[in-house]
Amino acid sequence: MSEITKQSLTELVENIKNKKLSSSEVTKAFIERSEKSKVLNTFITEDFTSALDKAKKFDQKPNLDLKLPGIPMAVKDLFCTKNVKTTAGSKILNNFVPTYESTVTENIWSEGAILLGKLNCDEFAMGSSNETSFFGNVQNPIDKNLVPGGSSGGSASAVAGQLTPITIGTDTGGSIRQPASFTGTVGLKPTYGSCSRYGIVAFASSLDQAGPMAQNVKDCALLQEVISSFDAKDSTSIDFKRSHYSKDLTNNIKGKKIGIPKEYRVDGMPKEIEDLWQKGIEYVRDCGAEIINISLPHTSYALPTYYIVAPAEASSNLARYDGVKYGYRANGENLIDMYEKTRSEGFGSEVQRRIMIGTYVLSSGYYDAYYLKAQKVRRLIKNDFDEAYKKVDAILTPSTPSSAFKIGEKTNDPVSMYLNDIFTVPVNLAGLPGISIPAGHDAKGYPLGLQIIGKAFDEQNILNIAFAMEEKINFKNKITDWWIK
Amino acid sequence: MSKKIREYLINRKDNQYEVVIGLEVHAQVLSLSKLFSTSATKFGAEPNTQVSLVDAAFPGMLPVINEFCVKQAIKTGIGLNAKINKRSVFDRKNYFYADLPQGYQISQFKDPIVGEGKVIIDLPDGHKEVGIERLHLEQDAGKSIHDLDPQNTFVDLNRSGVALMEIVSKPDLRSPDEVSIYIKKLRSIMRYLGTCDGNMQEGSLRADVNVSVRKKGSKEFGTRCEIKNVNSIKFMQMAIEYEANRQVDLIEEGKTIDQETRLFDTKKNETRSMRSKEDAHDYRYFPDPDLLPLEVSDEFVNKLKSEIPELPDDKKKRFINEFKLSAYEATILVSDIEIAKYFEEVVAKMGKNKDMKLVVNWITGELFSVLNRKNLEITQSPVSAKNLAILVNLIKNGTISGKIAKTVFELMLKNDEDPQKIVEEKGLKQQSDPKALEELIDKIINNNREKAIEYKQGKEKLFGFFVGQAMKASGGKANPQLINEILKKKL
Numbered sequence A: 001m002s003e004i005t006k007q008s009l010t011e012l013v014e015n016i017k018n019k020k021l022s023s024s025e026v027t028k029a030f031i032e033r034s035e036k037s038k039v040l041n042t043f044i045t046e047d048f049t050s051a052l053d054k055a056k057k058f059d060q061k062p063n064l065d066l067k068l069p070g071i072p073m074a075v076k077d078l079f080c081t082k083n084v085k086t087t088a089g090s091k092i093l094n095n096f097v098p099t100y101e102s103t104v105t106e107n108i109w110s111e112g113a114i115l116l117g118k119l120n121c122d123e124f125a126m127g128s129s130n131e132t133s134f135f136g137n138v139q140n141p142i143d144k145n146l147v148p149g150g151s152s153g154g155s156a157s158a159v160a161g162q163l164t165p166i167t168i169g170t171d172t173g174g175s176i177r178q179p180a181s182f183t184g185t186v187g188l189k190p191t192y193g194s195c196s197r198y199g200i201v202a203f204a205s206s207l208d209q210a211g212p213m214a215q216n217v218k219d220c221a222l223l224q225e226v227i228s229s230f231d232a233k234d235s236t237s238i239d240f241k242r243s244h245y246s247k248d249l250t251n252n253i254k255g256k257k258i259g260i261p262k263e264y265r266v267d268g269m270p271k272e273i274e275d276l277w278q279k280g281i282e283y284v285r286d287c288g289a290e291i292i293n294i295s296l297p298h299t300s301y302a303l304p305t306y307y308i309v310a311p312a313e314a315s316s317n318l319a320r321y322d323g324v325k326y327g328y329r330a331n332g333e334n335l336i337d338m339y340e341k342t343r344s345e346g347f348g349s350e351v352q353r354r355i356m357i358g359t360y361v362l363s364s365g366y367y368d369a370y371y372l373k374a375q376k377v378r379r380l381i382k383n384d385f386d387e388a389y390k391k392v393d394a395i396l397t398p399s400t401p402s403s404a405f406k407i408g409e410k411t412n413d414p415v416s417m418y419l420n421d422i423f424t425v426p427v428n429l430a431g432l433p434g435i436s437i438p439a440g441h442d443a444k445g446y447p448l449g450l451q452i453i454g455k456a457f458d459e460q461n462i463l464n465i466a467f468a469m470e471e472k473i474n475f476k477n478k479i480t481d482w483w484i485k
Numbered sequence B: 001m002s003k004k005i006r007e008y009l010i011n012r013k014d015n016q017y018e019v020v021i022g023l024e025v026h027a028q029v030l031s032l033s034k035l036f037s038t039s040a041t042k043f044g045a046e047p048n049t050q051v052s053l054v055d056a057a058f059p060g061m062l063p064v065i066n067e068f069c070v071k072q073a074i075k076t077g078i079g080l081n082a083k084i085n086k087r088s089v090f091d092r093k094n095y096f097y098a099d100l101p102q103g104y105q106i107s108q109f110k111d112p113i114v115g116e117g118k119v120i121i122d123l124p125d126g127h128k129e130v131g132i133e134r135l136h137l138e139q140d141a142g143k144s145i146h147d148l149d150p151q152n153t154f155v156d157l158n159r160s161g162v163a164l165m166e167i168v169s170k171p172d173l174r175s176p177d178e179v180s181i182y183i184k185k186l187r188s189i190m191r192y193l194g195t196c197d198g199n200m201q202e203g204s205l206r207a208d209v210n211v212s213v214r215k216k217g218s219k220e221f222g223t224r225c226e227i228k229n230v231n232s233i234k235f236m237q238m239a240i241e242y243e244a245n246r247q248v249d250l251i252e253e254g255k256t257i258d259q260e261t262r263l264f265d266t267k268k269n270e271t272r273s274m275r276s277k278e279d280a281h282d283y284r285y286f287p288d289p290d291l292l293p294l295e296v297s298d299e300f301v302n303k304l305k306s307e308i309p310e311l312p313d314d315k316k317k318r319f320i321n322e323f324k325l326s327a328y329e330a331t332i333l334v335s336d337i338e339i340a341k342y343f344e345e346v347v348a349k350m351g352k353n354k355d356m357k358l359v360v361n362w363i364t365g366e367l368f369s370v371l372n373r374k375n376l377e378i379t380q381s382p383v384s385a386k387n388l389a390i391l392v393n394l395i396k397n398g399t400i401s402g403k404i405a406k407t408v409f410e411l412m413l414k415n416d417e418d419p420q421k422i423v424e425e426k427g428l429k430q431q432s433d434p435k436a437l438e439e440l441i442d443k444i445i446n447n448n449r450e451k452a453i454e455y456k457q458g459k460e461k462l463f464g465f466f467v468g469q470a471m472k473a474s475g476g477k478a479n480p481q482l483i484n485e486i487l488k489k490k491l
Helices: A009-017 A023-035 A048-060 A103-110 A153-160 A177-183 A217-227 A271-286 A299-320 A335-346 A349-362 A368-388 A414-421 A425-430 A459-473 B067-079 B176-193 B233-252 B298-306 B312-323 B327-334 B337-349 B356-374 B385-396 B402-415 B419-425 B434-447 B449-456 B462-473 B480-490
Strands: A043-046 A072-076 A114-119 A166-170 A186-189 A210-214 A257-261 A290-294 A394-398 A434-441 A447-454 B009-012 B015-028 B091-094 B104-107 B117-123 B126-139 B143-145 B154-156 B163-169 B205-215 B225-230 B260-265 B270-276
Touching (some): A153 A210, A186 A459, A217 A459, A271 A434, A299 B091, B009 B233, B067 B126, B337 B356, B434 B480
Antiparallel strands (some): A186 A210
């Protein structure tokens, strides 16, 4: 048996079920590795003592019929966890301890998993490098001073660095898939409405979606099976027949039609990304799938559309952080003064930027030109996909236009930062599922990802394609443990 | 009833001004739980005891529409003869305030649940149609309490998230009296429907009042001012009166009226500027992404239509046709659903040979005055419908006189006693035996020979004296009609 923390979720579950490992042993192993990995700054809140207690309790009376029996895992700090501090990476929620549990995490605990702690992320999930977190940037285990991507940077880093066997993130414009791509891990953004948003700190309600992050496709499928559920507490949750994603997982994708959208060949895209995409096309062809060239004509409008819709919703969603009820409060001369001080001290600059953009695009006189137009373009982008799906079963694209960049490299250039999401954002705007799998390395040895976009509610199909490709690609993540002395 | 009501006009030198009024009524939906959460809505609960995580806008909390409130709004729309929109959208109205936990109010802006409708109001000289622009659902805010501490403001979130219906009228009202009648009619319709209790003291019904003035005969509307959040009919009338005169004075002085929001100071009886149009909030309305558009099927609406009870206008027509009441009497009896219910119960209990005039007089006369005196609602009436029916029947069949009936009624107030029993126990039954009465009258004439002679000589006034004597001798129980007949014969 290999080192515990190197095992996949599937292996760990098997070993616990076969009583080769106890939950306590597994939990302890991940905690010990996490203790040695503080340099990565993945955790905002550690819940180790309580995790060990829970593991012990599990071992005393193990329920091995559960899907995640005694499996320890850390989650993005955007999920509200009962009695465990939940910050959303922000100073304004630095002291916030929910009295309630998000539906997604509730689903996880009820399948036997154990909370290790809360993982770092960009403040209110606004960022593509985890550098906007009030709790500092996260190191990518791939290399020193490399960003892990964002906003689920802590989550991606923790999985890649083997501090948690699996995790969950949230994806509003690429926040699961881009960091997965940057860290050589697998990340799935499910169809909008697949996972409940109840208890997840909101960024942009019409785009936010929780999803699994793992070392491989099978683990990802299993976790998706656990977290996806219809929830009456979320009015946008959809009651559709969910597959047994892990049980129904197959590498047989013969005859599947895979679309290659020409608009994703963007100007200035590095050749290695282009080559990777080509390789991906050959892999799926090898698996017996058919390649079809398609067009998604409104792709170039996706990013500007996203940067109107998401900030608009965010500006309203974040109005509740006003110092009145919970969270950070600055003293003020009067109510307005208190608001102004609380919010300018409590929010970081990227969050403030987006609140201002959002407030602007919703203002009277600008609403029609920005917000309303963006909603119309959003509809066109969705129509593009609908048209494409008349001809193909899924779409293959790169996950990101580049590999991970250095910490600080793009912090002063928000637009270049936003460009990171160019391939992931259209998927959120259309409410579709998308998965990023590691597919190769660039010249520096940094991982690169490919994205498979599916039809709505067709997670099983893209998981299958990813599973088949994974086998062909046979990707090995180069983790040198550089941070462990 | 043909007398034409005097037009409400404001006179200045050579000019007469007409007042144009439109109302935005905020009616609290009668519902046990809030619009988007399961918290209770009971009035007068301890502060912050009816607040859920959703109402207090905790991170990650999401609104879920309360289907019952939707039904209530649609029923109200049906009661207002309005178009029910099968698709409506909830929007966020963004602004910061300490008692607005989300930082936005969920309301309906472009696509309300109910569209255009109308309300018929009864005026002394006929009736008038008041147009309804729309009805939409929205959340109430919490309450800021500024007077409990010199330094701090306290916030009570019990009301936060309570469902309100905003009912917007067209600018069809022309006087404070019409406003009063309109509000009462609206309240009456909603109470019939059970969609709003209409309790103004508890804030279940309040209104923003839009007032403008124009020279009589002008077709153009003047610039309007909105008087915010007025919570009684009396204050609405006072505010309109003040505001209309203020605007007329400005015009007379050659000044212009600024479109603005004003507050009514109930102590000083004046309106004051709150904010001008330039300072108006930019609420940045946009569709709430946490909620899907609200879609209702024809089936859903038709089912609700089938549950609509008889409403005041129809009930009035029926009362006039079925019970031969005058329009005036019918209007009073249908004005409140509980009064109408009481009346119909009395009528039902009276059996076949009923005197409708008598019933109406007793309810609107004696009973109303007792309720008024004791400050009671008709539902708390000390006299049950059943016993009032018995009493009226006792008068009708001659068992007691109207005068004795009043005495009996007073006695009934104590324990809602059976009037029949009171009449028997107290021996109040009317003396209608002609023989006994003749004997009684003979005695009186004998004892008052001189007066009898005077009467015969033409002093007709003395007839009343003899009636009085006879009634007195009978302890008030003599049938007055018989007394009259016998006296005429004997004298």
